[in-house]
Amino acid sequence: xQQVKQSPQSLIVQKGGISxxxxxxxxxxxxxxxxYQQFPGKGPALLIAIRPDVSExxxxxxxxxxxKSAKQFSLHIMDSQPGDSATYFCAAxxxxxxxxxxxxxxxxxxxxxxxx
Amino acid sequence: xxEVTQTPKHLVMGMTNKKSLKCEQHxxxxxxxxxxxxAKKPPELMFVYSYEKLSINESVPSRFSPECPNSSxxxxxxxxxxxxxxxxxxxxxxxxxADTQYFGPGTRLTVL
Numbered sequence: 001x002q003q004v005k006q007s008p009q010s011l012i013v014q015k016g017g018i019s020x021x022x023x024x025x026x027x028x029x030x031x032x033x034x035x036y037q038q039f040p041g042k043g044p045a046l047l048i049a050i051r052p053d054v055s056e057x058x059x060x061x062x063x064x065x066x067x068k069s070a071k072q073f074s075l076h077i078m079d080s081q082p083g084d085s086a087t088y089f090c091a092a093x094x095x096x097x098x099x100x101x102x103x104x105x106x107x108x109x110x111x112x113x114x115x116x
Numbered sequence: 117x118x119e120v121t122q123t124p125k126h127l128v129m130g131m132t133n134k135k136s137l138k139c140e141q142h143x144x145x146x147x148x149x150x151x152x153x154x155a156k157k158p159p160e161l162m163f164v165y166s167y168e169k170l171s172i173n174e175s176v177p178s179r180f181s182p183e184c185p186n187s188s189x190x191x192x193x194x195x196x197x198x199x200x201x202x203x204x205x206x207x208x209x210x211x212x213x214a215d216t217q218y219f220g221p222g223t224r225l226t227v228l
Contacts, residue, residue: 032215043120043206043219044159089158093215102147102172102210104217106158 004092006107013114019077021110023090026071030092034104035064035075038087047088048075080114087111119143120220122207128226131197137223139190139207148190149217150182151206159206159219165190166212197227 005024013019023033032051036044050057050064050073057064063076077084090107120141129135139148147166151159164172165184179201181193190207204224208217 034216036219041204041222041224043122043204043208043221046216046218049216087156091158102149102164102166103161104159109156109158111156 004090004105004107006090006110008110009108010111011113013080013112015080015082015114015116017080017114019080019084019112019114020074021088021090021112022072022074023092023107024070024072025092025105027092027094027105028071029094030105032093033064033066033073034091035062036089036091036106038089038109044089077112080112082114082116085112085114120207120209120218122205122220122223124223125221126224126226128228129194129197130228131199133197134193134195136194137192137205137207137225139192139209139220140188141209141218141220142188143209143218144187144211145209145218146187146212147210147214148184149208149210150180150190150192151208151219153204153206153222155203163192194225197225199227201225202227
C-alpha cells in the first residue's frame, strides 16, 4: 500500500513533442505529490508538486495532472527539449497532516531521452 | 541561499577505512535527511534528523553512523563498509512540518 507505481520505465520523444509520465498510488493517506528531475551524477531537483485539492498545476512547460478518484497523477512536459533528458521520479508522502511528512515514497523512475 | 552542499563529491575507501560524509545547508531547515541511491534506482531513506535529534532510522546497519552537530550540518560516519555499500549518498533538508525536501548533489562512494 506504500508503493507508487511509475510508468513508463523509459521514454524517447522527439524535440518539440510532449512527454507524459504516469504514476499511481494506493495509499489514500498520501497528501503531497512531488516530481523530481535528476541528471546523471547529480542529486534530484524538485520540479513541481501538487496536493489533492487541485486537479492540475502548471509551471512553465511542466504540468501535473491529478486524478484523486483514480489515485493517479501524471507529469506532462510540453515542447520537450534535449536538455530535458534526465530521469524523472514521482513521489508521494502523507504530508504534514499525515504526521509522517518526512517519508517520501518514490516511484522507480523514468529515463527520458529527447532526441534533437 | 537555497542550496544543500555535500563534500566530498567522490570518495573511494577500503573496507577497513573510516571516513565521513558532510552535508551543509543555510536555509534555516531543521529537518535533514540521508538517502542512499543505487544506480538506476530511486533514493532510499536512511536517516532523518529533526531539530538535531535522530527521529527516523530506517534499520540502517551500524557501520553507518549519522551525526547532526548543529542545525546546519549533517555528517555520516562510515566504518567497515562492504562493496555493496557503493552508491550515491544524498543529503536533503526541509523545514520541519513542510513537505518539500531539497537535495544536495550527493557523494559518490566506492568501497573496494
